[in-house]
Amino acid sequence: MDQTLHDRLNAHLQLEFEAAHRYLSMALWLERIDLPGFGAWLRGQSADELSHAHRIIDHLADRDLLVRIPEIPAQPTEWESPEAAVAAILESEQRVTRAIADLYDLSEKVHDRAASIMLQWFVNEQVEEENVARTLLGRLRLVGGDGVGMLMIDQELAKGTVPGAMAEAGANGAE
Ligand SMILES: [Fe+2]
Numbered sequence: 001m002d003q004t005l006h007d008r009l010n011a012h013l014q015l016e017f018e019a020a021h022r023y024l025s026m027a028l029w030l031e032r033i034d035l036p037g038f039g040a041w042l043r044g045q046s047a048d049e050l051s052h053a054h055r056i057i058d059h060l061a062d063r064d065l066l067v068r069i070p071e072i073p074a075q076p077t078e079w080e081s082p083e084a085a086v087a088a089i090l091e092s093e094q095r096v097t098r099a100i101a102d103l104y105d106l107s108e109k110v111h112d113r114a115a116s117i118m119l120q121w122f123v124n125e126q127v128e129e130e131n132v133a134r135t136l137l138g139r140l141r142l143v144g145g146d147g148v149g150m151l152m153i154d155q156e157l158a159k160g161t162v163p164g165a166m167a168e169a170g171a172n173g174a175e
């Protein structure tokens, strides 16, 4: 594998692991403020992010390439509001989408077809991840912090019936 691509795939692990830790910390905070549906959804998202890191780790390991497990900084333990937390999720997913696009471009530039195919999965996954975060953020803005509205969204998340989040919840963190 091209050295730069190898280094950047290793560097990308940081983003996936950090998202896993941040989403878990968010899940715990949301459970503390009595939004267990949000918590359950985010625990699933956290597990998804770990599985993303493992996809890259397995790809490198399968090709007998060195994997460096990154150091992950401590994460916040609370956020301003659930809306602020979901806005942070959308921002973080958009950042990951850009990072994946750069990795994909690089893999094509160096003609690494196996890496391109592996990364193609991530390109599709990011469309879903952004869609879910954007849909949820839109719904949170609609209720504008209203308690009853929040409880309704929380119940939808617990049942896995938030539009866009449906497929993900149904898959129960399989990806
Ligand atoms: Fe991810």
Ligand SMILES: [Fe+2]
Binding pocket: 019, 049, 093, 096, 129
């Ligand atoms: Fe993600």
